[in-house]
Amino acid sequence: MSVPVFRYLENLLGTLLGTFCGGRKQGEIMPVLTVKGLQALKAENAGDRLPDGEGLYGLVRIRAEDRVSVLFRWRFRHGGKLHDFNAGTWPGVALTQIRKNRDEAEQILSTGVNPNDHVKKRRLAAHAEVIRQAEEAKAKLAQAAAEADALRTVQDAFDTWKTSELSSRKDSGAELERAWKKDVLPSIGVKPLRDVTAGDVLAITDAIKLRGAARLARRTFGEVRQFIAWAARRDLIAIDCTAKVKKSKEFQKDTERSRVLSEAEIKALAAALPAANLQDATRRAIMLMLSTLCRVGELSRAEWTNVDLEARRWRIPADHSKNSKEHIVLLSDFAVQQFEALKTISGARRWCYPSPNEEQHIDTKSIGKQIKDRQRATPLKNRSSAVNSLRMAGGLWTPHDLRRSGATLMGELGIAGDVIEKCLNHTEENGLKKIYQRQKLEPEQAAAWQVLGQRLALLVSPDTNVIVAKFGKSA
Template identity: 25%
Template sequence: MPLTDTACKTAKPREDGKPLRLSDEKGMYLEVMPNGSKYWRLKYRFNAKEKRLALGVYPETTLKEARQKRDDARRRLANGEDPGEQRKLEKMLKQVATANKFEAIALEWHARESHEWSAAHSERVLSAMQTHIFPYIGDRPIHEIRPLELLEVLRKVESAGNIDTTKRLRQRCSAVFRLAILTGRCDSDPAAPLTDALKSQQSTPRKALMREDIPAFLDALEKYDGNLQTKLMMKLMLLTFTRVGEMAMARWEEIDFDKALWTIPPEHRKLPEKSKKTAPPHLVPLSKQSLEVLRQLHAISGGREHIFPNRNSPRRPMSPETLRRALHSMGFRGKADVHGFRSTASTILNEEGFNPDAIERQLSHIETNKVRAAYNRAEYMKERIEMMQWWSHFLKAQTKPN
């Protein structure tokens, strides 16, 4: 006798703990488990072998819906198909289709690459993809995406004025497509030909002091009446022309007063994350003037870990943004950039005939020529010591007389 909705609803588990099977018709039955869960099943034979097919869970799958699934399965049997095997095939194809969607492969690419990035960079990369790319093509099978479709997505970002972001997104999409090509999930990279179709950011060089600007700058710095620690940081930046991030993170344990040397650890250098584990520290010879500034600073923060501790959170370093604000208050907004100190020093030292390799080593620039980099590992320390002391004397000579 066929089942009714009432019989399905009121069915109770067996007292002996065994599943209860309530037959409907044509091989379908409702299986009531000891915990009260109810499942639709279809018993059928294929190639003389008895099999069972799950048709859903009651009451999510109603009696009527279960019978429709049963009838679909019986039609397949009539056509010589095993409905159980067909379901496995459909499930596998669905999994493959899901795995071949752009977002899935992008997440796979991100997982492969992110171990070489800092946590903050990894988060920024993923966030940009989630914001600008996944909502538009994340669900698309990667082999179906064409250049024009991707171009329309990227131009949404470009039209908002985010030129650099657009460029980076194109590069990252290209990396995702290359991974898909290598793993046999698509045949081409539709991001590759879009380079010329997108706008290029007009690079704005860092504002650097010219030789003739230095006296006025030093005079403004001397008159700066802000925080003394900030003023001394600015002086040390000009004397050593290191990167502002390296200066902000500097710790007292890195300074050797006896050897007049600052050893910047690789984790504070501007290097790819994967290179920081094996890169050497950057050595900065300290002139007499630099040492004098450091002694003044020692009287302020000598008991702290960082040379430039944050005033609000002393266990943290000072924010590099502090120097930018100081430059503005000195009247150099748009006229000078702290990073530009490096360009100023490099230009003048080259003009004065110092060894270009020693200058580049002092700037901690990475040699782009791999062959040259392999053979040219000299520190040029003797030349750099002389050069840094010359630079300090040069700056002192630019100071306006009182």
């Protein structure tokens, strides 16, 4: 009998002994498989059963790209039945380790325990440990989040709110941030966000009311409510502390201004400007707001590249207008004269109204402050002493009242309401009109601005006697 055949019979006998005896016996045949022998296996060996002695055998399998693997099992008897124990798959598991796994299984069997049951129990225990560790990590994360919530201040949350919400506003939230740095953050900025109460918020607005700024107090409360609601939506706080505050009970409702300067007041205003100690650029701003119906913010941001005096057109970009829509002002002779005078002052610069450092336009509140200072009863420290110089018979007025006064004067001069609305760049409220009536009415607008300009030229001329109309109302 040849040696290979004899070795095969020896291994077969060893496998049978392992099968029927339930494990190795002293002096049992040693393993015969070698790593080199396994490496020599080919695709055609798929399905072959390779005995390794002592009840261990391998099943040849073919993986992707004809790569050979061998699944090793150890056959044993337990409870009167035959079982197979998976000892590992070569080459993923080394042959020496596979035999070691078989030995460990045999040791477990000697204690009367099924090795497969032991493996299942061990896997379940390992799985339970993974779950326990995951739950522990989850608990630690929750604790860390709770500690972070406890440490998160109003200032921290405001910084996030500014980046995620306020940055989309036209001024990137600059005006709101300025107001908050003055009134809100000094009071509750260092306080934990979750500890803020309605009382904290009302204490801030009450202090603003005491300064006589009721409208600012109402606006500030609205802004804080927006901030708190934002924090609640992101689960930074559990409840909205401002929800129980009734805005109508704490704050007076804003009343719509109706202040209109009469023709007589416009004439008086023109006469008062030389003695009001205003910069010439500001005097031109007053006349431009009257003659173009623009907003003070739109004029403050105006750039010379958008002013075409030859074509008599001033383009107000969408990001400068209140309704985010581009607006074209068709300049009258009177408005052109104002821009020409302004150009001699700032025409070499980018902005029609440059800031002192000339890198940006003036603050949008600058013109309003200059006008307000000249209607005070007493001067403020380091501000203009020309008090009462611009106070008119009808009462206090603001830059926005100039826009309203110009529009009202247009109406008194017979301009159709829909044309005036176009000149004001108002958004059409009627849904059907907004969809179907898209005409620009540019010829009508140009005529309206020209008529208004001609009337203003008569009113502000010191050498012209003109009969004035009576359309003004006091606020």
